[in-house]
Amino acid sequence: MAVAFDEMNGPNGDLRPAYQELSRWLKETPPDALEHRRQEAELLFRRIGITFAVYGDAEAQERLIPFDVIPRIISAKEWAILEKGLKQRVRALNMFLRDIYHGRDILRAGIIPDDLIFQNPIFRPEMNGQAVPHDVYVHIAGIDIVRVNPEDFFVLEDNARTPSGVSYMLENREIMMRLFPDLFARHRISPVEKYPNELLSALRSVAPLSASAEPTVALMTPGVYNSAYYEHSFLADKLGIELVEGRDLIVKNDEVFMRTTEGLKRVDVIYRRVDDDFLDPLTFRPDSALGVPGLMSAYAAGNITLANAVGTGIADDKAVYSYMPEIVKFYLGEEPVLKNVPTWRCREPKDLAYVLDNLAELVVKEVHGSGGYGMLIGPAATKATIEAFRDKLKREPEGFIAQPTLALSTCPTCTEAGLAPRHVDLRPFVLTGSNHVTIVPGGLTRVALKEGSLVVNSSQGGGTKDTWILDE
Amino acid sequence: MLSRTAENLYWLARYVERAEYLARTIEATLRVTALPNTYIGKTNEWDSALMTAGVSASFYEIYEEADERNVVDYLSFSSANPSSIRNCIENARLNSRSVRTALTSEMWDTINSAWIDLQETWGKGTTTREELTRFLRFVQETSLRFDGSAYRTMLRNDTYWFSRLGLHLERADNTARILDVKYHVLLPEDEHVGGPLDYYQWTSILRSVSALTAYHWVYRETLKPWLIADLLILNDSLPRSLASCYGNLVRNLDQIGVAYGRQGAAQRHARGVRNRLEHSHMDDIFQHGVHEFIQEFIADNSRLGEIITKQYLI
Numbered sequence: 001m002a003v004a005f006d007e008m009n010g011p012n013g014d015l016r017p018a019y020q021e022l023s024r025w026l027k028e029t030p031p032d033a034l035e036h037r038r039q040e041a042e043l044l045f046r047r048i049g050i051t052f053a054v055y056g057d058a059e060a061q062e063r064l065i066p067f068d069v070i071p072r073i074i075s076a077k078e079w080a081i082l083e084k085g086l087k088q089r090v091r092a093l094n095m096f097l098r099d100i101y102h103g104r105d106i107l108r109a110g111i112i113p114d115d116l117i118f119q120n121p122i123f124r125p126e127m128n129g130q131a132v133p134h135d136v137y138v139h140i141a142g143i144d145i146v147r148v149n150p151e152d153f154f155v156l157e158d159n160a161r162t163p164s165g166v167s168y169m170l171e172n173r174e175i176m177m178r179l180f181p182d183l184f185a186r187h188r189i190s191p192v193e194k195y196p197n198e199l200l201s202a203l204r205s206v207a208p209l210s211a212s213a214e215p216t217v218a219l220m221t222p223g224v225y226n227s228a229y230y231e232h233s234f235l236a237d238k239l240g241i242e243l244v245e246g247r248d249l250i251v252k253n254d255e256v257f258m259r260t261t262e263g264l265k266r267v268d269v270i271y272r273r274v275d276d277d278f279l280d281p282l283t284f285r286p287d288s289a290l291g292v293p294g295l296m297s298a299y300a301a302g303n304i305t306l307a308n309a310v311g312t313g314i315a316d317d318k319a320v321y322s323y324m325p326e327i328v329k330f331y332l333g334e335e336p337v338l339k340n341v342p343t344w345r346c347r348e349p350k351d352l353a354y355v356l357d358n359l360a361e362l363v364v365k366e367v368h369g370s371g372g373y374g375m376l377i378g379p380a381a382t383k384a385t386i387e388a389f390r391d392k393l394k395r396e397p398e399g400f401i402a403q404p405t406l407a408l409s410t411c412p413t414c415t416e417a418g419l420a421p422r423h424v425d426l427r428p429f430v431l432t433g434s435n436h437v438t439i440v441p442g443g444l445t446r447v448a449l450k451e452g453s454l455v456v457n458s459s460q461g462g463g464t465k466d467t468w469i470l471d472e
Numbered sequence: 473m474l475s476r477t478a479e480n481l482y483w484l485a486r487y488v489e490r491a492e493y494l495a496r497t498i499e500a501t502l503r504v505t506a507l508p509n510t511y512i513g514k515t516n517e518w519d520s521a522l523m524t525a526g527v528s529a530s531f532y533e534i535y536e537e538a539d540e541r542n543v544v545d546y547l548s549f550s551s552a553n554p555s556s557i558r559n560c561i562e563n564a565r566l567n568s569r570s571v572r573t574a575l576t577s578e579m580w581d582t583i584n585s586a587w588i589d590l591q592e593t594w595g596k597g598t599t600t601r602e603e604l605t606r607f608l609r610f611v612q613e614t615s616l617r618f619d620g621s622a623y624r625t626m627l628r629n630d631t632y633w634f635s636r637l638g639l640h641l642e643r644a645d646n647t648a649r650i651l652d653v654k655y656h657v658l659l660p661e662d663e664h665v666g667g668p669l670d671y672y673q674w675t676s677i678l679r680s681v682s683a684l685t686a687y688h689w690v691y692r693e694t695l696k697p698w699l700i701a702d703l704l705i706l707n708d709s710l711p712r713s714l715a716s717c718y719g720n721l722v723r724n725l726d727q728i729g730v731a732y733g734r735q736g737a738a739q740r741h742a743r744g745v746r747n748r749l750e751h752s753h754m755d756d757i758f759q760h761g762v763h764e765f766i767q768e769f770i771a772d773n774s775r776l777g778e779i780i781t782k783q784y785l786i
Contacts, residue, residue: 224569233572259475261784262732
């Protein structure tokens with residue numbers, strides 16, 4: 001694996017312009033001052049209760065995601081490229097989903113094989129021919145971006161279902177502004193605080209026709225035990241909307257209502273952070289206690305907008321992902337701005353053969369996996385793990401894709417041994433309303449805190465950083 | 473407001489109030505049991521502490537004897553006791569998390585920090601009297617901070633009113649329970665009236681509801697059992713008296729009724745109880761039996777809880 005590109009000390013060890021001020025400041029600041037601020041930050045996170053849960057870990061039902069106080073900096077020029085590419089990508093995703101659940105031009109054009117869609121458990125036949133308000137499927141996308149050199153941005157994953165992490169983008173900024181006012185004064189940083197406002201206006205813009213002029217929006221959570229519960233309550237608070245659970249909602253005559261102290265009140269738009277499977281026990285999993293019986297029939301009747309729409313998972317399936325460059329070209333007639341990571345689809349015998357021959361060099365992922373689980377990182381894996389994966393691959397090749405092991409870029413990060421480079425990724429959040437796509441300049445930077453580790457997921461020892469987009 | 477939000481706010485306030493009351497009960501019991509036997513007699517004060525907390529039956533399923541160690545542990549830290557102080561704070565935090573959007577940051581911070589302290593400082597319980605005293609103070613300060621931040625930072629709308637309903641309903645229940653357990657020492661015909669035994673029992677009751685100083689200000693008299701009963705039951709100026717709790721319950725329910733443009737069974741029931749308290753005199757209460765009066769009140773109070781739940785919370 002090649003030496004990773006460091007975003008501060010570029011390829012030849014030359015300090016990159018966006019980091020000049022930070023580098024100077026780091027030299028002036030004694031290391032124990034940084035440590036002191038780090039502890040202060042941790043205290044703030046705990047007091048505010050910004051925690052997440054790790055499933056299956058009874059000891060640590062609520063944990064803090066480690067916060068690294070060294071910001072990650074992206075120049076205005078770099079952001080301009082990202083913004084263009086992300087908007088393009090999300091437009092294509094929405095057009096693709098609309099097409100898949102209606103005319104299926106892309107299948108007829110032979111660009112994507114039929115069975116990849118129809119045999120896919122994440123495809124929702126319930127959505128066939130179902131209109132969704134304003135043809136928006138993915139209202140909120142959290143697209144994971146990685147870099148391997150100064151020139152290119154790669155999309156690693158299109159999170160088109162219920163992406164999380166935006167509360168960290170907002171809270172990290174608040175905490176950094178509190179802890180490092182001087183450092184802020186030395187930069188021109190694009191603000192992120194408009195995100196809740198933009199999100200609310202996007203959600204209101206997609207209200208169904210039968211909604212009143214002042215549509216009621218609610219955020220639906222699986223409840224306090226969900227790993228992202230803090231984020232749900234945080235967003236509901238910032239948006240000024242009710243945080244509802246399934247049991248707070250009831251469907252009557254194909255309309256959705258919430259139970260309030262003054263009786264039933266109609267809801268028009270649900271920003272749901274509950275997976276498709278659990279939304280409506282009458283349509284999906286009958287054992288789900290998190291959902292609302294009849295929700296899907298209200299949806300079919302066009303009386304409620306679900307954000308994101310049901311069935312968007314088909315667009316962030318990792319095998320479908322491998323077709324994204326073609327998808328962008330097909331719907332927009334444009335060259336994709338952001339690159340895809342080269343991907344071998346194990347469902348195709350030629351690719352599978354290659355993957356099996358090169359397991360020790362590749363990253364192998366489940367097509368429906370997320371959170372960094374069920375993944376093989378060849379170069380870091382033991383022989384036994386590799387062999388176990390080989391068996392899994394042979395047994396169920398269509399369940400996997402493989403990619404080269406990318407030397408993710410690094411950023412300076414506080415470690416026990418002082419500042420050291422650690423691998424990072426970036427998740428910007430792209431919002432789609434009835435007639436506009438917007439991105440707040442920023443995102444969630446996740447950092448793999450362990451030396452050499454490429455896994456940035458918070459469930460597996462990853463941390464976060466504030467992400468600064470310079471406004472030059 | 474979501475019914476579930478109202479329910480969480482209501483229970484949040486109840487749990488915090490209950491935790492404080494338990495802390496006060498333990499504190500008062502510690503004081504009275506520290507006295508030589510000649511002052512306090514042979515009664516088991518720890519046993520009556522269990523009774524005022526309403527957990528005697530479940531206690532004896534686990535323990536043989538109601539001594540200081542067992543009772544303190546059961547009332548404070550036991551996870552087997554659903555209304556131990558620890559569980560009250562745990563439940564308060566859980567309710568807070570469910571309704572974070574309806575809480576001010578000050579209220580959240582109070583509950584969340586208490587919950588963190590509970591784990592970090594008090595995770596293993598207490599071993600010495602000194603630690604216990606610090607713990608009990610921590611619980612009372614948490615409640616004061618919570619109440620104070622609710623009072624000072626909450627919008628005066630239904631979120632506030634439902635929170636107050638929980639507080640006053642729980643408070644009325646607690647005061648009534650003390651009276652229920654201790655009523656016999658307040659009876660004027662009791663043979664030991666005025667003896668040292670009763671004096672310490674009386675101060676103990678007053679301490680449990682933080683009314684010892686208040687008593688002297690209100691009556692400017694030495695302790696008289698019927699005046700203590702009057703203070704705790706009928707005196708509107710004592711925040712923990714039944715009359716004061718019902719004044720507040722009626723007021724908050726009225727505000728909800730006005731805001732929603734609708735009165736209901738809860739408003740009527742609360743008004744009924746308040747009117748009865750308003751028109752009662754201590755003489756009559758004694759004549760008809762303090763015990764019966766209190767039992768009736770406890771039943772009425774929990775009935776109000778049920779009505780509020782049915783009318784607003786589900």
